[in-house]
Amino acid sequence: MNTGAExxxxxxxxxxxxxxxYAGASGDFNPIHWSERIATGVGLPGVVAHGMLxxxxxxxxxxxxxxxxxxxxxxxxxxxxxxxxPDDDEGALLELTGKVAEVAEEPGGERTARVSVTxxxxxxxxxxxxxxxxxx
Amino acid sequence: xxxAGFVGRALPPTEPYRVGREKVxxxxxxxxxxxxxxxxxxxxxxxxxxxxxxxxxxxxxxTMPVMEAFLRDPAFGWDYSRMVHGEQSFTLxxxxxxxxxxVTVLHVDDLRTRAGSHFLTLRCEVADTAGxxxxxxxxxxxxREAA
Numbered sequence: 660m661n662t663g664a665e666x667x668x669x670x671x672x673x674x675x676x677x678x679x680x681y682a683g684a685s686g687d688f689n690p691i692h693w694s695e696r697i698a699t700g701v702g703l704p705g706v707v708a709h710g711m712l713x714x715x716x717x718x719x720x721x722x723x724x725x726x727x728x729x730x731x732x733x734x735x736x737x738x739x740x741x742x743x744x745p746d747d748d749e750g751a752l753l754e755l756t757g758k759v760a761e762v763a764e765e766p767g768g769e770r771t772a773r774v775s776v777t778x779x780x781x782x783x784x785x786x787x788x789x790x791x792x793x794x795x
Numbered sequence: 796x797x798x799a800g801f802v803g804r805a806l807p808p809t810e811p812y813r814v815g816r817e818k819v820x821x822x823x824x825x826x827x828x829x830x831x832x833x834x835x836x837x838x839x840x841x842x843x844x845x846x847x848x849x850x851x852x853x854x855x856x857x858t859m860p861v862m863e864a865f866l867r868d869p870a871f872g873w874d875y876s877r878m879v880h881g882e883q884s885f886t887l888x889x890x891x892x893x894x895x896x897x898v899t900v901l902h903v904d905d906l907r908t909r910a911g912s913h914f915l916t917l918r919c920e921v922a923d924t925a926g927x928x929x930x931x932x933x934x935x936x937x938x939r940e941a942a
Contacts, residue, residue, distance in 0.1 A: 671827065684818075684825035685856055701876075710880045711859075715826035715852045722851070728830050728890065729844065731851040735884030791851075 660772060660795060666724045666757035671716045673708055673742065674750030681712045695746070708742040713753065713785060717778045720755040721791045724774075730794045732771060737787035742780050754779045760790065770795045796940075797872045797913055801903045806865060811896035811924050812857040819847045819893045826850055839892075849891035852883075858919040858932045861899050865917070866936070873915070874938045881914065882935035888928050896924045904933070911940045 678692050687709055690697040698706045714736050722728040744751045761773040776789040816836070823833035831838035832848040839847050866873045891897070898921070905916035919932045 677825075681825045684822045685859070687855070687859060711852060711855050711883065712826065714883060715828075715850060718851050719826070719828060722828060722830060726830075727842070728828060728833060728850050729842075729848045731885075731887060731890075733884070733886050734851050735882070737882045738880050 660759065660762055662759055662761055664759045666720055666759075666774065669720045669723065669755045671719070671753045671755070672750050673712070673716070673744055673753055674748065675706065675744055675746055677750070678706065678708060678712070678744060681709055681715075685709065685711060687711065703741060703743070705743045705745065708744050708751065710736075710738040713738070713742055713778065714789075716753055717755055717776050717786060717789060718791070720757050720776055721774055721793060724757070725772075725793045725795070731791055732794060733790075733792040735791075736776075736789040738785075739787040740780075740783060740785045742785050751780050753785070762795070797906055797915065797938075798870065799906050801871055802906050804903050806861070806901040809861055809899045811898050814849065814853075814891055814893050814895040814897065816847050816893040818856065819849045819853065819891075822853050822856060823850050826852070836893075844890070844892055846893040849893070851885060851887065851890075853891055854885065854919070854921060854930055854932045857897065858899055858901075858921065861901050861919060862917050862934060862936075865901055865903075873913075874940075878936055878938045880934065881937040882933075884933045886931045886933075888930060891929065895929070897921050897929060898924060913938050913940070 757774050757776045759772050760775045771792050774791050778786040828850040866875050900920045902918040904918050907914045915936045917934050921929045
């Protein structure tokens with residue numbers, strides 16, 4: 660485990676069905692995540708993914724790499740660009756890469772890694788300053 | 796125009812939210828988290844957990860409604876319909892487990908206005924019913940003044 664090490668990349672497809680499932684599981688029923696009419700009515704290009712869904716999917720890059728969802732100590736993102744999800748079978752493809760920015764020993768003696776995450780759709784980043792601290 | 800007089804205030808603690816096993820499984824499925832500790836109680840216990848482990852962002856399921864209730868309070872004056880989520884962070888003292896009873900206190904940490912947009916920082920402190928801290932979830936929410 661060294662600073663600069665790259666995480667195994669992950670690509671996740673997001674379809675309208677995934678947005679409906681996430682709406683139900685999270686309780687976020689904002690209609691911009693399921694109604695084209697309302698999404699375009701507020702100036703969006705179309706139905707967009709919940710930011711918190713994008714954050715959770717990007718988190719899988721980290722939990723998959725460290726092998727344990729309970730190892731996450733911090734996780735933070737900025738939502739910089741909406742993820743538009745077309746009404747077709749392909750949806751949007753979220754491409755995730757990550758890198759170990761720092762390995763440290765915490766005051767309690769726990770070894771942690773700070774990981775930076777890049778999330779792209781169609782080659783453009785959709786999250787800013789996405790990073791996590793995980794116990795090793 | 797949101798009322799800056801709310802900055803620095805904290806809301807009264809919520810009633811305890813009980814984390815259900817099936818809710819953890821449902822959320823893990825919805826975000827594609829396949830780790831066995833999120834789905835299989837035996838696997839979670841074998842890994843030293845009292846019950847299923849919730850994925851790292853699970854706290855949105857019970858903190859978002861607390862924030863929404865505050866944002867819809869007409870006394871605060873926030874334009875909920877024009878809001879976007881700007882930033883989100885979680886600091887986890889320990890993972891959330893199925894069976895946890897969690898109490899949330901919402902803090903209004905900051906409100907700034909720049910170039911016609913309001914940036915509001917809301918922080919949810921989540922503890923168990925014994926008062927032991929579990930996590931903090933902080934959101935920066937942005938709304939534009941109507942043109």
